[in-house]
Amino acid sequence: MTVFNRLVEDPDTEWLFIDGSYIKAHQDCTGAATKEVEAIGKRRAGNTSKIHLAVDAYGLSIAFRITGGDVHDSTEAQALIDELPTGGALVADKGYDSERIREQVDA
Incomplete structure (x- = not known):
């Protein structure tokens, strides 16, 4: 994550x-002999991971989280939004449309 944080020195947060x-x-990605969370979920399409990403106005990465593919956008939204700098407007699709997320953004 340190590498991604260094990519944006002066983010445009408008x-x-x-x-x-x-x-x-x-298909063979699961089952490693480790106690670490692998961020791989089972779905109809098979084994998937999901990248939850926040970018600035230039499209440069500001924050990201990796989860299993079975994790919905709205469940990771709070942690992702907490990592964001104060900005002018937050744009998201319908997967983030909930009262709880709107209240967090307005706070």
Whole structure:
């Protein structure tokens, strides 16, 4: 994460954008002998991960989280929004449309 934080030295926070994207994982990706969380979920399409990303007005990454593909956008929104700098406007799709998220953004 330190690498991503260094990419944006002076973010343009007039507009902030958040969204999530699925990444299909290889069929043999699970089952590693580790106690670490692997952020791989089971879905109809198979093994997937999901990147929850926030970018500034230039499209540069400000914050991100990686979860299993079975995690909905709205469940990661609070943690992602907490990492954002104060900005002018936050743009998100319908996956983030809830009263709880609107209240967090307005606070």
